[in-house]
Amino acid sequence: MERRAFVTLVVSMAAVWPFASRAQSRKTVPRVGVLWHAADAEEEEVYLGALTEAFRDLGYIEGKTIELEHRFPAERPERFRALAKGLVESKVDVIVAVTGLGAKAAKQATSTIPIVIVLDPDPVGNGLAESLARPGANVTGLSLMTGDLSGKRFSLFREAIPKLARVALVFDPRDPFSRVSGEAYERAAKSAGLSTRIFEVTTADEIEQTFSAIARDGFDGACIMGPTMYNERIRVGASALAHKIPSITGSAEQTPHGMLLSYGPDFLDYFRQAVGYVDRILKGAKPGDLPIEQPTRFKLAINLKTARALGISIPPSLLATADEVIE
Numbered sequence: 001m002e003r004r005a006f007v008t009l010v011v012s013m014a015a016v017w018p019f020a021s022r023a024q025s026r027k028t029v030p031r032v033g034v035l036w037h038a039a040d041a042e043e044e045e046v047y048l049g050a051l052t053e054a055f056r057d058l059g060y061i062e063g064k065t066i067e068l069e070h071r072f073p074a075e076r077p078e079r080f081r082a083l084a085k086g087l088v089e090s091k092v093d094v095i096v097a098v099t100g101l102g103a104k105a106a107k108q109a110t111s112t113i114p115i116v117i118v119l120d121p122d123p124v125g126n127g128l129a130e131s132l133a134r135p136g137a138n139v140t141g142l143s144l145m146t147g148d149l150s151g152k153r154f155s156l157f158r159e160a161i162p163k164l165a166r167v168a169l170v171f172d173p174r175d176p177f178s179r180v181s182g183e184a185y186e187r188a189a190k191s192a193g194l195s196t197r198i199f200e201v202t203t204a205d206e207i208e209q210t211f212s213a214i215a216r217d218g219f220d221g222a223c224i225m226g227p228t229m230y231n232e233r234i235r236v237g238a239s240a241l242a243h244k245i246p247s248i249t250g251s252a253e254q255t256p257h258g259m260l261l262s263y264g265p266d267f268l269d270y271f272r273q274a275v276g277y278v279d280r281i282l283k284g285a286k287p288g289d290l291p292i293e294q295p296t297r298f299k300l301a302i303n304l305k306t307a308r309a310l311g312i313s314i315p316p317s318l319l320a321t322a323d324e325v326i327e
Contacts, residue, residue, distance in 0.1 A: 029064070029065060030065075030066050030067070030093045030094070030282050031066075031067045031069060031090075031092045032066060032067070032068050032069065032092060032093060032094045032095075032096060033069045033071065033087035033090070033092035033094070033095045033096070034068060034069065034070045034071065034095075034096045035073065035080065035083055035084055035087065035095060035096065035097050035098060035102040035105070035106060036070065036071065036072050036073070036098050036102070037072075037073060037075060037098055037099045037102060037227045037231075038074065038227070038230075038231045039072055039074035039075075039231070040074075041070065041072070043072075043231050044072070046253050046268070047267065047268070047271050048070070050268045050271040050272060051096075051274070052068070054271060054272040054275035055068070055275055055278075057272075058275065058276070058279050060279075069087065071083040071087060073101075073102070075174070075175070075227060075228055075231065077101065077105075077174070080101050080102055080104075080105040081108070081109070083105075084097075084102065084105035084106045084108070084109040085109045087106070087109075087113075088106075088109045088110045088113060093113070093114075093282065094113065094114045094116060094281055094282065095110070095113055095114070095115045095116070096115075096116045096118065096278060097117050097118065097120075097141075098118045098119055099118075099119050099227055100117075100120040100121065100126055100128075100177045101175065101177070103115060103120050103123070103126075103128050103139070103141075104126065104128065107127075107128055107138075107139060110138065111137065111138055112138060113138060114138050114139075114281045114287040115139045115140075115141070115287065116140060116141045116274050116281070117139060117140070117141030117274075117292075118142055118270055118274045119142070119144055119267065119270060120141070120142070120143060120144060120177070121143070121144040121145065121177050121180065122143065122144075122145075122180075123135070123139070123141070123143050123292055124143075124292075126177075129292055132291060132292045132294065133291050134288065134289065134291070135287065135291070135292055136288045137287075137288050138287050138288065140277055140281075140287040140288065140290040140291075140292055141274060141277055141292055141293075142270055142273060142274060142292060142294075142295075143292050143293070143294050143295075144264075144265060144295070145265075145294055145295060148184075149250065149263065149264060149298070150181070150184045150185045150189075150223075151188040151191065151192065152263060152298075153188075153223065153248055153250070153261075153263050153264075154167070154185075154189060154192045154194060155192070156248070156261055156263055156300065156318070157221055157223075157246075157248045158192070158194075159315060159317075160246070160260065160261060160302075160307075160312065160315070160318060161220060161221060161246055163220060164194065164220045164221055165194060165220055166194070166196075166197075166218065166219045167185075167189060167194055167195070167219060167220065167221050168196070168197055168198075168199050168214045168219045168221070168222040168223070168245075169182050169185050169196050169197065169198045169199065169222075169223050169225070170199045170201060170210060170214075170222050170224050170225070170229065170236075171200065171224075171225045171226040171228070171229065172200070172201055172202055172226050172227075172228035172229070173200045173202065174202060174228075177226070178225050178227075178228075181225050181226070182198055185223055185225075197217075197219070199213065199222075201228065201229070202228075204232050204235055207232060207235050207236055207239050208235075208239050210239075211239040211240055211242070211243040211245055212239075212243060214243065214245055215243035215244060215245055219245065220246070221245065221246040221247060221248065221260075222240065222245050222246070222247045223247070223248055223249070224236060224240075224247050224248070224249040224254070224259065225249065229249070229254075230251055230254060233253070233254040233257045233259075234257050236254075236258070236259075237254070237257035237258025237259055237306075238257070240259070241258045241306065241309055241310070244310055246260040246261075247259045247260055247261075248260060248261040248262065248263070249261075249262045249264075250262060250263065250264030250265075251264060252264070252266070252267070252299050252301040252323075252324055253267065253268075255301040255302075255303050255324070255326060256303065256326050258306055259306065260302070260303055260306050260307060260312065261300070261303070262299070262300070262301045263298060263300050263301075264298060264299065265298060265299070266295075266299045269297070270295075273293065277290060299323045299324065300321060300322045300323050300324075301322065301323065301324040301326065302314060302319060302325050302326070303326040304325060304326060304327045305326060306326075
């Protein structure tokens, strides 16, 4: 090769190398898509903070050693599908699906990109996994066992309110998993000798009129369920208090906003565990080989401020078993 041509080649390569190096660096930074359920980061603030902190605890630095692509479908089924498809088309390395709707949308969009589910009540029954021990395919994560806790929640509710006889079940009917939970509550209520009625809420504007109807019809309490009710937890709690309706839910993060009790898995810990799954997958584990975990710890939270506002005296025996007491 002539010297002039050789020098030209070297100079050209030198000009390209920095760009190639940067491109390679970008390529090696894993990209994780997170398909939430609410409308924005503010509504997901508590759990989004837990997720990003969990990544930091494992040594991931956002923007340097990992990129997190957050998507917010605002509880709209068509948005779940569109956003899941968009994450797949952008070729993220892993998808974290926060709810069952998100997991189903992601599963329909890809059979190859690993999917980590966080808050799904029944991954096997919902067709996301072959079994808990060996999920198979590209899905793994955690199972809520939500329906199995309905009887326990009624037991705790009755311990706090001995006169409990009629209970309103409040949820968004557009969420199929909330509907399944509602059916489980109805079965548990029948076994416990309680009567129930379903109150459907599809928009935030319906919350006030729903609790007005619950109070007018003489219900002793309300079970609040589903992601829509979580998103509107401030309004739900305020309406329940305004109409003197004791309420129970499955999320401790809802309790400070006016609920009386909550009992369920430790959702903050769920997000930490989900990040652990992502870490193992990024390090080479196959999602289908990672068993789906079920909750081993359940958290009881009691809001004494709400109890006082409603004129309810929580038994000391119940307070002694609480994991969190809001005073």
